[in-house]
Amino acid sequence: xxxxxxxxxxxxxxxxxxxxxxxxxxxxxxxxxxxxxxxxxxxxxxxxxxxxxxxxxxxxxxxxxxxxxxxxxxxxxxxxxxxxxxxxxxxxxxxxxxxxxxxxxxxxxxxxxxxxxxxxxxxxxxxxxxxxxxxxxxxxxxxxxxxxxxxxxxxxxxxxxxxxxxxxxxxxxxxxxxxxxxxxxxxxxxxxxxxxxxxxxxxxxxxxxxxxxxxxxxxxxxxxxxxxxxxxxxxxxxxxxxxxxxxxxxxxxxxxxxxxxxxxxxxxxxxxxxxxxxxxxxxxxxxxxxxxxxxxxxxxxxxxxxxxxxxxxxxxxxxxxxxxxxxxxxxxxxxxxxxxxxxxxxxxxxxxxxxxxxxxxxxxxxxxxxxxxxxxxxxxxxxxxxxxxxxxxxxxxxxxxxxxxxxxxxxxxxxxxxxxxxxxxxxxxxxxxxxxxxxxxxxxxxxxxxxxxxxxxxxxxxxxxxxxxxxxxxxxxxxxxxxxxxxxxxxxxxxxxxxxxxxxxxxxxxxxxxxxxxxxxxxxxxxxxxxxxxxxxxxxxxxxxxxxxxxxxxxxxxxxxxxxxxx
Numbered sequence: 001x002x003x004x005x006x007x008x009x010x011x012x013x014x015x016x017x018x019x020x021x022x023x024x025x026x027x028x029x030x031x032x033x034x035x036x037x038x039x040x041x042x043x044x045x046x047x048x049x050x051x052x053x054x055x056x057x058x059x060x061x062x063x064x065x066x067x068x069x070x071x072x073x074x075x076x077x078x079x080x081x082x083x084x085x086x087x088x089x090x091x092x093x094x095x096x097x098x099x100x101x102x103x104x105x106x107x108x109x110x111x112x113x114x115x116x117x118x119x120x121x122x123x124x125x126x127x128x129x130x131x132x133x134x135x136x137x138x139x140x141x142x143x144x145x146x147x148x149x150x151x152x153x154x155x156x157x158x159x160x161x162x163x164x165x166x167x168x169x170x171x172x173x174x175x176x177x178x179x180x181x182x183x184x185x186x187x188x189x190x191x192x193x194x195x196x197x198x199x200x201x202x203x204x205x206x207x208x209x210x211x212x213x214x215x216x217x218x219x220x221x222x223x224x225x226x227x228x229x230x231x232x233x234x235x236x237x238x239x240x241x242x243x244x245x246x247x248x249x250x251x252x253x254x255x256x257x258x259x260x261x262x263x264x265x266x267x268x269x270x271x272x273x274x275x276x277x278x279x280x281x282x283x284x285x286x287x288x289x290x291x292x293x294x295x296x297x298x299x300x301x302x303x304x305x306x307x308x309x310x311x312x313x314x315x316x317x318x319x320x321x322x323x324x325x326x327x328x329x330x331x332x333x334x335x336x337x338x339x340x341x342x343x344x345x346x347x348x349x350x351x352x353x354x355x356x357x358x359x360x361x362x363x364x365x366x367x368x369x370x371x372x373x374x375x376x377x378x379x380x381x382x383x384x385x386x387x388x389x390x391x392x393x394x395x396x397x398x399x400x401x402x403x404x405x406x407x408x409x410x411x412x413x414x415x416x417x418x419x420x421x422x423x424x425x426x427x428x429x430x431x432x433x434x435x436x437x438x439x440x441x442x443x444x445x446x447x448x449x450x451x452x453x454x455x456x457x458x459x460x461x462x463x464x465x466x467x468x469x470x471x472x473x474x475x476x477x478x479x480x481x482x483x484x485x486x487x488x489x490x491x492x493x494x495x496x497x498x499x500x501x502x503x504x505x506x507x508x509x510x511x512x513x514x515x516x517x518x519x520x521x522x523x524x525x526x527x528x529x530x531x532x533x534x535x536x537x538x539x540x541x542x543x544x545x546x547x548x549x550x551x552x553x554x555x556x557x558x559x560x561x562x563x564x565x566x567x
Contacts, residue, residue: 020324020325020326021268021325021326021327022060022064022236022238022266022268022325023064023067025236025266026038026064026068026236027068029235029236030068035235037069037070037071037235038064038065038068038069038070038071038235038236039065039070039071039072039073039232039233039234039235039236040061040062040064040065040070040071040072040073040234040235040236040237040238041061041072041073041074041075041107041228041229041232041234041237042054042057042058042061042062042072042073042074042075042096042103043075043076043077043225043228044076044077044092045076045077045078045079045080045083045084045221046076046078046084046085046086046088046089046092046209047080047083047084047085047088047280048088048280048283048284048295049088049091049092049095049283049295049296049302049303049304050091050092050095050096050302050303050304051278051280051283051300051301051302051303052271052273052276052278052301052302052303052306052316052319052337053270053271053273053278053301054095054303055095055099055303055316055320056270056271056320056323057238057240058095058096058099058101059099059316059317059320059321060238060268060320060325061238062096062101062103064236064238065104070235071104071105072101072103072104073103073104073105073106073107073232073234074092074093074096074103074105074106074107075106075107075108075109075228075232076089076092076107076108076109076110077109077221077224077225077228078108078109078110078208078209078210079109079110079218079219079220079221079224080204080218081204081206081207081208081209081218082204082206084208084209085209086209089209091295091304093106094304095303095304098303098307098313099303099313099316099317100313100314100317105232107228107232108210109219109224109228110208110210110211112224112227112228112231113211113214113215113218113219115227115231116219116223116224116227117171117217119227119253119257120167120182120200120201120219120223121164121167122257122258123184123200123256123257124160124163124164124167124182125160125164126160126256127160127185128184128185128186128256129163129167129182129183129184129185129200130153130155130156130157130158130163130182130183130185131155131158131163131166131167131170131180131181131182131183132153132155132156132180132181132182132183132197132199133155133179133180134153134154134155135178136178139153139181139183139199143193143196144188144193144196146191146193149188149189150188150189150193150196150197151188152188152197153183153197156185156197166180167182167201170182170201170203170216170217171215171216171217173205173216175203176203176205177202177203177204177205178203179203180203181199181200181201181202181203182199182200182201182202182217183197183198183199183200184197184198184200184223184252184253185197186198186249186252192245192248192249193245194222194245194246194248194249195248195249195252198220198222198223198249199220200219200220200222200223201217201218201219201220201223202217202218202220203216203217204216204217204218222246222249222250222253223253225237225250226250226251226253226254226263226265227253227254227257227259229261229263229265230254230259230260230261230262230263231259231260231261233260233261233263234261234263235263235264236263236264236266237250237263237264237265237266238265238266238267238268239265239266239267239268240267240268240269240270241267241268241269241270241327241329242270243265243267244267247265247267250265251265267327268325268326268327269325269326269327269328269329269330270329271323271332272329272330272331272332272490272492273301273331273332273333273334273337274331274332274333274334274335274484274489274490275334275484275485275486275487275488275489275491276301276334276484276485276486276491277301277486277491277500278301282500283295283300283301283302285501286300291501291504292485296308298310298480298482298551299482299485299508299509300485303316307526308526308540308541308551309482309538309551309553310341310345310526310528310536310537310538310551310553310554311337311341311553312341312344312345312528314344315337315340315341315344316337316340318340318344319336319337319340322336322340323336331489331490331492334484335558338554338555338558339558341536341553341554342536342554342556342558345528345530345536345553345554346381346530347379347381347382348379348382348528349379349528349529349530349536350378350379350385350529350530351376351377351378351379351380351529351530351532352516352517352519352520352529352530352531352532353376353390353423353467353468353469353516353517353531353532354467354469354477354479354514354515354516354517354520354531354532354534354537354550355397355398355399355467355468355469355514355515355516356399356479356512356514356531356534357399357400357401357512357514358397358398358399358400358469358514358515359397359398359399359400359403359440359441359442359443360395360396360397360441360442360443360471361395361396361397361398361428361442361443361445361468362394362395362396362442362443362444362445363393363394363395363396363428363445363446363447364431364444364445364446365446365447365449366393366394366447367394368394370393370394371391371392371393371470371473372391372392372393372452373389373390373391373392374389374390374392374424374425374452374453375387375388375389375390375424376388376389376390376423376424388519390424390470390517390518390519391470391473391518392422392424392425392426392470393470393471393472393473395470395471395472396422396468396469396470396471397468397469397470397471397474397515398414398443398466398467398468399466399467399533400440401413402414402420402464402466403415403433403440403443405433405440412463412464413464413466414428414430414443414445414464414466415430416430416433417430418430418464419462420462420464420465420466421454421462421464421465421466422454422465422466422468423454423465423466423467423468423532424453424454425452425453425454425468426447426448426449426451426452426454427447427448427451427454427456427462428445428446428447428448429445429446429448430443430444430445431444431445431446432444467532467533469515469516469517470517470518471515473518474515474516474517474518475515475516475517475518475520475521475548476513476514476515476548477513477514477515477516477520477548477549477550478511478512478513478514478547478548478549478550479511479512479513479514479531479534479537479550479552480509480510480511480540480549480550480551480552481509481510481511481512481552482508482509482551482552483505483507483508483509483510484505484508485504485505485508486500486503486504486505487503487504487505488503491503516531516548516550520548520550521545521548523538523539523548523550524539525538525539525540525541525543526538526539526541527539528553529550530556531550533556534552534555534556535552535553535554535555535556536552536553536554536555536556537550537551537552537553538550538551538553539551
């Protein structure tokens with residue numbers, strides 16, 4: 001037992017009510033003295049940007065360490081120089097910090113390359129690894145199937161002394177890529193395909209982002225993973241369910257060399273989100289084919305994409321808490337993620353008015369040059385947010401959909417003979433309207449000048465309330481309206497013969513030109529704002545003083561909450 005595993009008379013504690021199965025395991029290990037301090041790790045490969053599924057793993061690993069007073073490392077599994085880059089390292093560090101977590105140690109698999117090699121030598125000297133000169137195709141073909149055992153390699157019984165020499169020649173660069181590999185010698189008849197003499201080292205004559213050209217052989221993930229945990233003193237190595245069948249291999253590597261510490265692997269269900277793909281390969285294809293504008297496109301499920309869309313760290317952490325931790329895969333509605341952000345922004349986001357499909361509203365009985373500064377509350381959910389002054393005048397803009405010449409039953413907005421309330425302003429009654437090419441361009445009204453604040457002095461009731469902006473004192477804006485990137489709810493259930501790109505939503509991004517109240521000039525990038533009746537938006541970082549671009553983070557309609565009430 002190592003120093004990390006020696007107990008210091010741990011206090012007896014009962015599992016917390018409602019604790020997930022991982023928390024129960026950790027609590028048991030602490031109570032029984034199996035571990036003295038909890039050490040976890042978040043181990044991404046730096047071959048792409050993090051997505052919402054990684055955020056779940058981040059919250060889980062860092063959260064468990066925090067809950068039990070332990071430590072969590074950020075570790076980069078950089079064992080494949082063909083796909084990895086410092087750009088991804090930087091983005092991952094930024095995302096973890098943005099989500100609100102601090103790592104205890106920053107580690108890289110490449111820090112341990114020499115130690116990995118020495119353990120490969122140890123396995124080889126024990127006759128538990130051999131150099132195989134079969135082609136990759138032959139190795140795949142002889143691996144067997146779920147119902148048929150594999151076929152042993154003709155190189156499997158090469159003496160350890162010769163294998164050690166061949167391994168050293170692999171390291172020195174004498175062989176070409178694909179010419180040979182180092183395989184573990186386990187069991188070609190095992191019902192677990194992962195145990196059928198897996199490849200543990202391959203030749204890659206590529207420059208590594210940290211070690212340069214020092215190495216030309218690189219360990220496979222399954223080989224390196226457990227050893228990294230052992231070196232770092234990880235007590236609970238938490239992986240997603242697809243690694244469950246790899247656990248016997250994880251244990252085999254640890255059991256057959258002299259490691260300084262013995263970690264344990266546990267698995268939980270990965271996050272599957274509706275209308276979304278999580279594969280890094282597919283996300284990279286979307287970026288490289290320019291279907292999206294980049295890794296941080298607000299339609300992407302990446303952490304950087306969610307950040308640019310206006311999601312907050314706390315809303316993502318709450319989402320991860322809401323979905324919980326389980327042992328069974330399931331599909332989570334993206335509406336739950338939206339619900340978490342919507343609830344937060346409802347309490348914190350200032351309210352502003354913006355008109356995205358404008359027609360002119362002219363108040364005939366208002367002096368042409370008179371401006372009345374009317375107060376508007378910044379957030380009705382937060383009285384401490386105060387008020388702002390909004391310029392009200394003769395010439396306003398309203399949404400085209402807020403006036404209909406021949407409205408259906410139940411339409412309470414402006415119509416011939418009708419009266420509506422202008423938000424923070426006055427009651428106005430229809431007089432006439434103008435059209436061009438069959439489209440309404442202007443509505444003429446008269447205001448009840450005694451109704452400032454929107455209340456009639458005689459107490460009459462008006463059902464419709466419209467938002468507006470002053471046509472003479474407003475700012476032009478571009479609003480980006482986002483929808484699901486894919487039309488299929490469960491992207492794991494594509495029709496046979498179809499590709500994931502066949503389900504791309506042609507309306508996942510719609511840009512509209514509109515106008516907003518003057519206060520939008522002071523908007524801060526990525527800070528949530530509610531556009532009345534349109535949803536929650538944030539200023540895109542690409543905006544300039546003369547070109548304000550707002551991304552819609554989420555609509556006002558909460559379909560998830562509505563579904564929960566029905567359920």
